Amino acid sequence: MQDRTTPSRRTVLAATAAAAVTAAGASALTLAPTPGFADSRSRLEQLISRMSLEEKVGQLFVMRVYGHSATTPDPADADANLREIGVRNAAELIRRYHVGGIIYFAWAHNTRDPQQIAGLSNGIQRAGLEQATPIPLLISTDQEHGVVARVGRPATLMPGAMALGAGGSRADAREAARIAGAELAATGINQNYAPVADVNVNPANPVIGVRSFGADPDAVAGLVAAQVKGYQSAGITATAKHFPGHGDTMGDSHYALPTIQHTREQWDELDAPPFRAAIAAGVGSIMTAHIVVPSLDPSEDPATLSRPIVTGILREELGYDGVVVTDALDMAGVRQRYGDDRVPVLALKAGCDQLLNPPKLDVAWSAVIEAVRSGELTERRLDESLMRILQLKTRLGLLRHPFVSPREVVRTVGARAHLTAADRIAGRTTTLLLNEKGLLPLSRRSHPRVLVVGADPASPSGTTGPPTAIIARAFTALGFTAAARPTGITPTGANVNEAVAAAVGVDVVVVVTYNLTADSPQRTLVFRLAETGVPVVTVAVRNPYDVAQLTGSGIAASLAAYGWTDVEVRAAVRVMAGRAGPEGTLPVPVPHAEDPAQVLYPTGYGVMY
Known part of the structure; x- marks a missing residue:
């Protein structure tokens, strides 16, 4: 491909980047504008004018890639890349498609440990600078904390969104995001797909639930804004998701195309406030949802593909001019109506x-190129998106300083002060919903022998084992x-009998529950x-609605932990053992199991000792 960047410019960028990666004690990225080449819009326009169509299109894509290294992945990962993408590694991906971003997943073996992540990030940025037009990449992941975390121990894992909602402290939410953002930045991840701005008003929501801060739009808005400021003060960009709001659905857009039946007035009242707050807080990116909202667009296209929603409401009505990123385009919710070339x-x-x-x-890359060549899309339209992306990279300092220092990883990730803060914040989130006859707090004198049974959901990256083991x-x-x-999420009759037999001779049984249903x-x-x-x-280590299924069971006490990472579960144990008070209150109402229209425990409910 023709080199459309002058040698002097490429030399300056490469030299700056090479110096940065070897600099001792390189500091975390900041959102302050960086001096030099990339400061002015006119300079970015000059850069865009020198790019080929293929380069412009590539910059719009954020792609997965298997492997722990940008150039030498394990053989199995190289094979997976060849099967799915047609390249062997991240460096080849960048050379062939000029992608503007890479997304990390644990299952893609991108997040083995902090030093490895930093090395992968530096390798990706090096490949970005070796292109004909050298441009660093946005490196992203879904580090929501709680039940969704791609980077695990020894990184600091914070309570998830609904746990923070139970704590109700915007200061805690901001501090949690600042710490998490600093650790991501140290490993070279500069775009986090968090916080979730959905208002979870539907207890049956199968995909959001505890990923949301709660059911009160104003409370959610305050916590979303706090986390945006926290992440971005640490030098990465936050991403408010999933616009226009995924909180009231019975379907999971990974597997179906859900419909939200809110009226326009309900949307303004329930769904819009957190996104308005994120925009006011200066959020760097917003992610769309693969959902249908007929009151906002009667075409029944998913919001990701809806001009009335993305341009009409988000851009024009809400005034957002930052980067809009789609939710993953491999999800069923966006693929049901159109082919992969049209999406x-x-x-x-x-x-x-x-x-x-x-x-x-x-298929996707070629389809966009063909759409420009056929006149369906214009290069001017591509340039608008490209300008937003480059401006974001500029604000993050990537065009001057794309690399991270190994020493910064050691100094920052899992720092003692961060771990202490995580426990402190988690200590204000556990909610006590039931305490018959004052059983809690337990004491070693009256209840010294404890049996822990129950669910053992698949461990997110931040845990040291199943919640039963952590509690014990x-x-x-x-x-x-x-x-x-x-005993598992679906205990067999034999599992139940064994647990009952093991309860003989103990003083108290703690049962971990996970999304109970009537059957x-x-x-x-x-x-x-x-x-x-x-x-x-x-x-309850996921949704707090489990207690409604236990009416009449005769249990002595019930708590909501909102997650099963170490910090959330340890906080619940401190409450049970009387080492901390149950400070959390419900951020969502808990309906009666047999009559969901009736509220069993309202928002704000919580029992104190």
Whole structure:
């Protein structure tokens, strides 16, 4: 491909980047504008004018890639890249398609440990600078914390969104995001797909739930703004998602195309406030949702492909001129009505800027190029998105300083002060919903022997094991005699019988629950254990609605932890053992199980000792 950048310019950029990667003690990125080549819009326009069509199109894509290294992935990862993308590694991906961003996933083996992540990031940025037009990349991930975390230990894992909603502190939300942002920045990740700005008003929502701060739009708006400021003060860009609001759905857009039936007035009242707050806080990017909202666009196109929603509402009504990134284009919600060649073109026509993770990059990339050549899209339209993306890269300092220092990784990721802050913040989130006859707090004198049973959901990256094991270890550390006997999310009859037999001779049984339903075998486990006469305490480690399924069970106490990372579960143990008070209150209402129209526990509810 013809080199459309002058040698002197390429030399300056490459030299600056090379110096940065070897500089001792390189500092975290900042959002302050950087002096020099990339400061002015006119300079960026000059850069864009020298780019080929292929380069411009590539800059709009954010793509997955397998492997822990940009150039030498494990053989299995290289094979996966060849099958799915037609390249062997990240460096080849960047050379062939000129992509403007890479998204990290744990399952793609991108996030093995902090030093490896930093090395991968530096390798990606080096490949970006070795292109004909050298441009660093936005490196992104979904580090929401709580149940969605791509970067795990030894990184600091904070309580998730609904736990922070239970704590209710904007200062805590901002501090959690600042710490998380600093650790991401140290590893070279500069765009986080968080915070979730959806207002979870539907208890049956299968995809958002505890990923939301709660059900009150004003409370959610305040916490979203706090996290935007926290992340961006640490030198990365936040991403408010999923516009125009994914909180009231019965479907999961990974597997279907959900419809939100809010009227325009309901949308203004319920869904819009957190996004307005994010925009007012200066959020660098906003992610669209693959949902249908007929009151906002009667065409029934998903919001990602809807010009009335993306351009008409987000751009024109809300006044947002930052980067709009699609949710992943390999999700079923955006692929049901159109083929993989049409989706990226329609997303750009709707007003999106970044095209995230298409299932077949060659098809998507070629389709956008052909749409320009045929006149369906204009280069001017591409340049609008490209300018927003380059301006964001400029504000992040990437055009001058794209690399990270290994010493900064050691100094920042999992720092003692960060871990202490995580425990402190988590300590204000646990919610006590039921405490019959004042069973809690437990004491080593009256209830020294503790049996922990129940669900063992797949561990997110930030845990040291299933929640039953974490709880048992935490009780033991406080001087109790505790044993764990995980029974799983779907315990068998044999599992239940074994747990009941193990309860003989103990002083209290703690049952970990995970999204109980009326016919859940977890519910059978709780009822059978309560029948033994041993006091039973339940701890919900995902949605807080579990307690509604336990009416009449005879349990002695029930808590909501909102997640099962170490910090959230340890906080619940401190509450049970009386080492901390139950400061959290419900950020969502809990409806009656048999009559969802009736509220069992309202928003703001919580029992104190």
